[in-house]
Amino acid sequence: MDKTVQYCSTCGADVEKGIPPGDDHPRYICTACGCIHYQNPKLVVGCIPEYEDRILLCRRDIEPRRGKWTLPAGFLENGESVREGALRETYEEARLRVEIIAPFRLFDLAFVNQLYLMFRASITVPEFGPTHESSEVRLFFEKEIPWDDIAFPVIAKTLQHYFSGRVKGQFPFQSLELSESSSAIT
Amino acid sequence: MDKTVQYCSTCGADVEKGIPPGDDHPRYICTACGCIHYQNPKLVVGCIPEYEDRILLCRRDIEPRRGKWTLPAGFLENGESVREGALRETYEEARLRVEIIAPFRLFDLAFVNQLYLMFRASITVPEFGPTHESSEVRLFFEKEIPWDDIAFPVIAKTLQHYFSGRVKGQFPFQSLELSESSSAIT
Numbered sequence: 001m002d003k004t005v006q007y008c009s010t011c012g013a014d015v016e017k018g019i020p021p022g023d024d025h026p027r028y029i030c031t032a033c034g035c036i037h038y039q040n041p042k043l044v045v046g047c048i049p050e051y052e053d054r055i056l057l058c059r060r061d062i063e064p065r066r067g068k069w070t071l072p073a074g075f076l077e078n079g080e081s082v083r084e085g086a087l088r089e090t091y092e093e094a095r096l097r098v099e100i101i102a103p104f105r106l107f108d109l110a111f112v113n114q115l116y117l118m119f120r121a122s123i124t125v126p127e128f129g130p131t132h133e134s135s136e137v138r139l140f141f142e143k144e145i146p147w148d149d150i151a152f153p154v155i156a157k158t159l160q161h162y163f164s165g166r167v168k169g170q171f172p173f174q175s176l177e178l179s180e181s182s183s184a185i186t
Numbered sequence: 187m188d189k190t191v192q193y194c195s196t197c198g199a200d201v202e203k204g205i206p207p208g209d210d211h212p213r214y215i216c217t218a219c220g221c222i223h224y225q226n227p228k229l230v231v232g233c234i235p236e237y238e239d240r241i242l243l244c245r246r247d248i249e250p251r252r253g254k255w256t257l258p259a260g261f262l263e264n265g266e267s268v269r270e271g272a273l274r275e276t277y278e279e280a281r282l283r284v285e286i287i288a289p290f291r292l293f294d295l296a297f298v299n300q301l302y303l304m305f306r307a308s309i310t311v312p313e314f315g316p317t318h319e320s321s322e323v324r325l326f327f328e329k330e331i332p333w334d335d336i337a338f339p340v341i342a343k344t345l346q347h348y349f350s351g352r353v354k355g356q357f358p359f360q361s362l363e364l365s366e367s368s369s370a371i372t
Contacts, residue, residue, distance in 0.1 A: 007198035009191045009223065022318060025263060040228045041262050076227050077211060081294035081363045103361045108267035132208060173359040175289045177267045
């Protein structure tokens with residue numbers, strides 16, 4: 001379990017850990033109302049915005065990894081589809097409108113209870129700029145990518161896979177697991 | 187927001203709805219400790235188990251839709267990958283071991299804050315049986331599928347897409363949105 005639950009969010013009473021009837025995972029269960037508080041992985045959605053031979057990165061102006069570069073991505077919200085979430089995050093972080101091309105990678109980051117779903121996306125009008133989350137937003141040729149300053153290992157992996165795909169001209173979707181060690185920036 | 191939060195799970199104080207600084211979505215925020223209680227969509231993982239020309243379905247022995255047929259699937263748990271989750275659910279619901287072939291469909295069910303990721307999977311040893319979740323587990327030829335008794339619209343869609351793919355001998359991955367109306371069983 002990733003986050004400790006001390007009190008029931010429904011009635012405010014104490015919770016305790018236990019395995020509910022018919023279940024086989026420990027859950028936080030309310031000692032008063034019996035409400036079971038499930039915890040599940042969260043999905044991050046984002047995209048690789050392409051413009052001719054360049055791709056767009058954002059320089060983070062928030063923690064963690066302030067000052068490092070990343071692709072626009074963030075937690076999927078209730079009530080939106082994965083495409084809607086990727087478009088929203090791209091606008092929030094780069095003031096950029098893109099068109100989704102196709103899903104590219106789904107990475108399991110089970111060690112932090114997260115998944116990353118990254119789409120390829122095309123920039124039709126290269127209008128973008130800094131936001132309260134990004135101090136700088138710019139287009140990069142492959143040879144310009146600041147590999148030593150990419151914010152998160154999963155983003156470095158996504159970029160590596162993307163440029164490998166571009167050599168072949170093929171971008172088949174893949175679902176892959178990243179372990180804590182394999183996702184270290186090397 | 188799907189589930190009402192009344193009390194802070196960290197300190198037990200009252201929460202109120204508000205938009206945190208730098209955010210633009212309303213959240214439940216603790217009036218005492220300031221903890222923000224995010225709510226995000228949940229991912230359901232499952233598979234389409236194939237054995238020669240047949241696929242395996244489970245007859246639900248739990249609510250909702252007790253007595254209806256479904257593919258093995260359930261909520262992804264913290265700490266597991268999507269493949270691990272699909273294999274676990276298949277064993278829990280059908281006492282069946284499968285080998286994952288490839289991801290097949292990702293369906294957004296934004297209207298219930300859920301996503302379904304369904305894999306194709308192969309049965310090498312056809313050993314399976316009822317469980318506390320499934321009163322009956324069996325293999326079906328396409329012509330035998332109980333279309334009027336499939337438990338959930340997203341499962342009927344998955345089966346329809348699967349059999350369409352089989353006609354062409356191709357199963358390309360697709361990410362699709364299901365609306366509440368489009369996912370009605372027709």
